[in-house]
Each structure stands twice: as C-alpha cells, then as structure tokens.
Amino acid sequence: MFMTRMTRALAAFGVTLLLSTAHAQGTADDSVYRAWGEKAGIQAVMQDFVTRLQADARMAPFFKNANREHLVTQLTEQLCQQSGGPCTYKGVPMKEAHESMDIGRRDFNALVEVLQQSMEAKGIPFAAQNAMLARLAPMYRDIINRP
Template structure:
C-alpha cells in the first residue's frame, strides 16, 4: 500500500476522535466555557478579595454580608451565562440604589473582575463574553 492510502484511514480516525471530543462538549454555553460553578466561585472570590481591598471602592463593602453577596454573585453569574442556577437576589437597581455609584466606581469593579479572571486563567475571549453580559447593567447600577 502507498503512503497516502495509509494516511487516509489515519486522518479519518483522527477526525472522528476530534468529532467525539467536540460532541462530548455539546453544551457550548458561556457557563461551560468558563468552567462551570467551581470556576465562577474562584472568580467571585477573587473579585470580592480585590474589591474589598481596592481603595477606590472598598468603603462600599464595609457593612456588607460578604458570604451572602458571594452566593448572590455566583448564582447571578451562573444564571446569566446559561448555567443551571436561579438568581433570587435583589434587582441591580434596588441593590445599588442607595450607594450613589459613579462610572468610575463601576470601572474600578470591572478592573478587579478582569484581574480575578486573569488570575483564574480564563482565556481573553471568554472574559470578553462575560464582560459583554455585565456591561449593560451599568444603566441600573450607576446613578451619578
């Protein structure tokens, strides 16, 4: 048998293997792309760690029950990325109304989130998809 004739079945086997690997990840939600709940928990922990030490915004979190906030954030991010969670917390408008947040505060939190996603090893494109889902929320969160 000539070399090309031998290579053809090999190529087919390789394509089948790749196809199999792909269909094992048939769920292409952002939630799966991020790495599911454990990855979201890692990101939220990193975000809260950074935000509560960030001189630009840490004072907002002084009276906050961080355990409750962590749960709400994980559920919210899980739900908006297509994961199997229900967010049962406050609306973004209600939760932030009394804080008088500016665009600069919002940007500071987004920077902390980007740092947390970098530290969690999330690919740039995946980070972008999550940020694109959160960005429109500034309309309800930024009030001055």
C-alpha cells in the same frame, strides 16, 4: 453577485431565526458557563473578586459592611445565570440594590477593572472574559446613579 448577496442574507436570516427560536424555547447558550469552569469556576472567580473588592481602596468603601459569603453566593448565582448556566439569581434587582449607593461611572469602571484582575488570576480565557462582560454590560444602566 445578486445570488451571493441573497444567499448571505438568507443565511443570516436563518441563523437569526434559529437563535431566536432556541431562545424562545428556553435553550440557552451555555458556552460562557462552560468556559468559566461551570459553577465551581465562577465561584472561584467570585471569591477572588470579593477579596480584591474589599482590599481595593476605590471599592472597599462600597463593600465594607457586606457579608462576604452572602456576596460571593449572590454574585456566583448571578454570573452563573448570566453565563447560560443552570442557576437562578434570586437576589435583589440591581437597580434596587444600588439606588442608595451613589455610584458613578468611575466607580463602575474600577469594579470592572478588579473583575478583570480576578478573571485573569483564575485563568479565564480572554474570549470568555469578554463574553461575560458583554452579558453583564446591560446592568450598567441599573447600577450607575450619578455622573
């Protein structure tokens, strides 16, 4: 029994060490990037997403003055990077981009709902949807600026 627990603990330590070493060496897990259809797949979802955002009564006020093509490009680059792809997001940091927009939790949740609709419409597998959402979740703190 003790050896089994010890073996599991060592195995877990080994996996953690392997992952942290790979991350430190710049080797990224690109499984989400590949599951989304690489950059072309991400771009297709983002085109659908921006169209839905601008048509959604809850989201349209936030995006009425947005340059559609620029927004699609920036979102594509950002999700490509977040998914482990070879892209580098060079846009404005999320906190700075959203600080004057008066965004609450309800707004953020509506945006995620629209994103889920786009992912579903473009056939992104459920596990890949969840994996991307998990990678994007830390941005919540930088986007929400009111209760």
